[in-house]
Amino acid sequence: MAVRVPVRLFARFREAAGRDRVEVEVPDGATVAEVWSALTAVHPALARYRPHTLFAVGNEYVGADHPVQPGEEVACFPPVSGGSPCTA
Numbered sequence: 001m002a003v004r005v006p007v008r009l010f011a012r013f014r015e016a017a018g019r020d021r022v023e024v025e026v027p028d029g030a031t032v033a034e035v036w037s038a039l040t041a042v043h044p045a046l047a048r049y050r051p052h053t054l055f056a057v058g059n060e061y062v063g064a065d066h067p068v069q070p071g072e073e074v075a076c077f078p079p080v081s082g083g084s085p086c087t088a
Contacts, residue, residue, distance in 0.1 A: 001028045003070055005035050010077035013053075016045040026068070032057070033064035035074050052079055 004023045014020045024038035032055045040047040055062050056075040068074060 002026065003028050003030075005030070005038075005068055006073040007035060007039055008073055008075040010075065012078055013046055013049065013076050016049075017043045028070070030068055031064065032062055032066045032068060032074055035068055036064065036076070039076070046076075049078065053077070054079055 002025045004025050007022050007024060009017050009020050009022065022039065022042065024035060024042065026034050026038050030038075036050065036053070036055075040050075054077055055064065055066070056077075057066060057068065057072050
């Protein structure tokens with residue numbers, strides 16, 4: 001059975017896809033990696049970013065092997081770089 005998974009895109013991913021939210025269809029029990037594959041099938045410009053992509057489900061960063069449960073949203077964004085370190 002296939003399920004539709006909402007995907008939220010940030011920064012350069014949003015720019016490459018031309019939108020900040022999409023939905024992809026994946027098999028029930030799919031992993032984040034399978035969601036990414038479905039996403040890049042629809043938005044191939046995103047494929048080149050995979051080595052540097054961070055994923056989150058809910059409020060937690062997850063690995064690509066993390067299973068996605070029905071109703072969960074996957075967030076994809078590039079790693080944060082630059083800025084100054086925090087000092088107390």
